[in-house]
Amino acid sequence: MRAVPPLLISTVVAASGCSGNQSALDPNGAPAIHIEHLIIVIVIICTVIWLLVMGVLGLAILRRRDRPAEDPISEKRLTTVVSAAVATTVIIIAGLTIASFYTTRGIGVPEDAALTITVRGQQWWWQIFYASSGATPGFQTANEIHIPVGQDVHLKLESTDVIHSFWVPSLAGKQDLVPGRSNGLLLRAEKPGVYRGQCAEFCGLQHSHMAIMVVAEPAADYERWAAAQSGNAVIPAAPDAVAGQAIFMAKPCAACHTVRGTSASGTTGPDLTHIGSRQTIAAGLVETTRGSLAAWIADPQTLKPGNNMPMVPLTSAELQNISAYMESLK
Amino acid sequence: MTPKDNREIRDTAFDAAELERRLAATWTTPPGLLGALSTVDHKIIGRRYITTAFVFLALGGLLSLLMRLQLAQPEARFIGPDRYNQIFTTHGTNMMFLFAVPVMQAMAIYLVPLMVGTRNIAFPRLNAFSYWMYLAGGLLLWIAFVLDTGPDVGWFAYVPLAGPQYAAGKRADIWAQMITFTEVSALAVAVEIVVTVFKQRAPGMSLDRIPLFVWSMLVTSFLVILAMPAIMIASTSLILDRLVGTHFFNPAEGGDALLWQHLFWFFGHPEVYIIFLPAVGMVSTIVATFTRRPVFGYLGMVMALIATGVLAFGLWVHHMFVAGLPRLGESFFTASSMAIAVPAGLQIFCWLATMWAGKPIFKTPLLFVIGFIVIFVIGGLTGVMVASVPFDTQVHDTYFVVAHFHYVLVGGAVFPLLGAIYYWFPKLTGRMLNETTGRWVFGLIFTGFNLTFFPMHILGLRGMPRRIYTYQPEMPWSGLNMFISLSAIVLAAGFLLFFIDAIRSARAGATASANPWGATTLEWATPSPPPSYNFAKLPLVDSLEPIHDDAFLPAAIGLRVDRRELLITSVVEAAPEARESSSGDSIWPLWAALATTVALIWSIFSPWAVVWGSIPVAIALIGWFWPKDVPEDDS
């Protein structure tokens, strides 16, 4: 790891190491793979065109000139050549339009997706709703979506405040979350893994720190995860976590956050029922560890300036206990 | 005065020296501050406009360096998110509204009357007014920025982020009202250009003898007239939503957040061509001069200009491909967006053909044109890429798009503009820019530009979104970002050298002759810089290249010399129709602009400003249009 000037980068942020891949050139989902093929085709065609034009430009300005410039035959030939070039342009453009059209048809939202998840954009985190299915009741989580591998997942995209854009480039192209509308997106992972994405539509102060993790796992693992998430929070056993829970309920925390199974039922911030099981906190800002939880709770406005979590005055003991409690919420 | 009397003060009655003395007495702006503030000379206003626009370019460039400083490292803390958002918003707004559009129009203000052979632009007082409005709008934005109250909602100001609920304070209002200032001034200039080109061309300059630069400005002006009202409606609706609580963009009360995007991009996409088409004209002019032959395919070029102008209005939805519109409709816009590559391609092919057939002389302006072709073709091809819906869903709002539009706008407009400045500098100032420095400027800007912006394509494909003030260290972007930031220094050095050269040459450059490049358009047939009356005798145009041996055929028109008088000609054939008086200097346009400024800024705070603020505007207009008791025109 490279040396980090301590003044410039908070050590907590620099120490985090959680990243799934986030690249359109590393596709692992059917839509993203279709698009990558299209990208490769178009880029190759365009590169060839550019090289040809540059070749002609180079010849035009550097060629030896023994012929008189106003030669009428040359003028007529120019007309032919330019007309041919324009005709070629038309043909290429038409071809690309058709190719694009066919790819568009391959990435539409299917009618019968195996799973439908509602993603609601908030400044600056993702609220996620899983509907009840079979024995598993519906539940809410944040900033982390789990999907079964190899199945079509239909995301319903909504927003409660401003326009956001859901973009996990390794799985699919992006789609905006527009207040007052519900958009759809097909998500599908071909192999297990963690795929990172982040908000792609400028949404205010912390647009930069609004990441989402998509965890694709085998169907059995997914079912297990969903069953665990739908349950209430674990009751803390360790003494520091027990103390942390009491502080959590007494301090402003519980006014904004929900921990299912306790009296905390605020709806302003993310649901924390199973925060300890998520890979990251604060929308992909840092990896979930006791240390990063403490750093985040102690001073959210330094790590993510302008976000809506206030800096709650806590003693260091209180802070330790609360982060222990948070970490225990697996 | 009887007709018999004024026969004696027609321009046909004097020898050359006496005529020039008398014309100068009639047309020259009086010296001093007051003269400077009341002048309506299109050359003085044009120079002022160009200078101001380049000042804004330099300021906007400084902002981009600040952004590159912040982005050079992950999680850097030089600039916080609040300030960064103001910086990129001001950078974009400034470059689009205060630099790119005004500077193109400014070149037209200066050059079009000279190129069509008339003595002043149409509606010269409106011209003065438009400059003051532009200046006021620019000051509004920059003063607000300096005071930490700059707009922070992006140059596109999407609602609801820019709407009443999420944009606290007056920052977004300042953005919206600045739009009004620059649009008023842009519309005013567009009207002047259209009228100048249609009604004030020198006798004999029929439509097929109009220089390509003038054609491009004519098409551009029509685009301005058709596109800008959309953004004025949008920004006014935004201010109404924010100030008096209307619901244009509130989905809960029947408004729609996407309505904003439609209105904005219905303007925003033609805006690109408003910036690019003048550059097409500049490139055509430079290519013709430095290959020693007319541009190949004049008719094709004019048709391509018009086709681009028409198609420009059918593309706006490609900025909204991921907003959730019906896919079938989007495919239509894919087709139209790709189709615009055809006229653009035709133009490129015509220039290549011209260079092929001609004998290129490698002076700095032509270097910039060559750089333009290299870069703009990349920008055009990436434009074809983002026109494809699936492709766009991956690169929309990423650094790929940042790279794309800088290739289009810097490559497609700033390179030709710099070439045009090198080309027309002698006509603007009477002095030449330094040729050796010019080559360095070109080299640095060309290299710096490509090193800075090409890697952004890769960053975008590798997942880096736009408008982020920082990124996390685990993302694989820091190496390229550092490289880009370092390259930006090279680019900035090029521009710095250009500014130094321009300032130094304007003071102490080599004196320019009337026609240093051996060009064939009319502006080169008058001294450098031109006298206040432009042409002692109006030219008679007999072909596309009206200059023969650095002179033109003088027309015997008989314009009066004791008052400012222009020749009005017919639209198609440019046959003389009438003599018309041209307004004298006046302080009232400045007053009208000040009164409008007060009313517009006040109206951010209170809707009553529209009522009370209109009173000073009315007074200023009464002063402006006070009858002079002279006949307007004579057939």
Added chain:
Amino acid sequence: MSDRVVETLKPALVAGGVLLFICAGGLLGWLRQPRELRLDPPAAADLDQFRLMHNGISGTPPQSYFALGKPYEADAYNLSQGKRLYSWFGCPACHGDGRGGVGPSFLDGWWLYGPEMVSIVASIRDGRPHGMPAFRDKMTIEQIWQLAGYVQTIGSYTPKVAAPSRNDDKNSRPAENRGPAIIMFDEGPTGAHFDQGPSP
């Protein structure tokens, strides 16, 4: 108007113009609003140290509040944050959109404990008799000041320039920046709560 009059007026006109530009700059200067996204913990703690009269009505804010430039009354960002807190912390349940309900109205011109910031802050922080709960354990002191600034704003009879504008949802009354209290007052009385007097 003769040309001579114009001539004599010209220097005055020019000077006036320059003056106007300076005024415009001054106006914007008055607007200057740097955003404080992270209040220093000592400064935040100091905000808790205001002094209240014995009857719980009126008092003096801490000195630091003036040093900061009274940010919670005049700063658009803080007021808009206050507006968010108003709905996030359930104020509408009792006070509705400001016109009251179970709790008193903020728009009827009556301030049971006075319109000073410290009174409002104290009401939110410590609660008041007849059902106003204390929020000292639910909100940080900075949030309480933001919320108090907002509450004071909706009841103000002179609309503040910095006041928030309408929300992007169903609007039941004029937005804060239009001075809802004045408009409502002009429309006549709406259920004043005389039963909830200032005495405990």
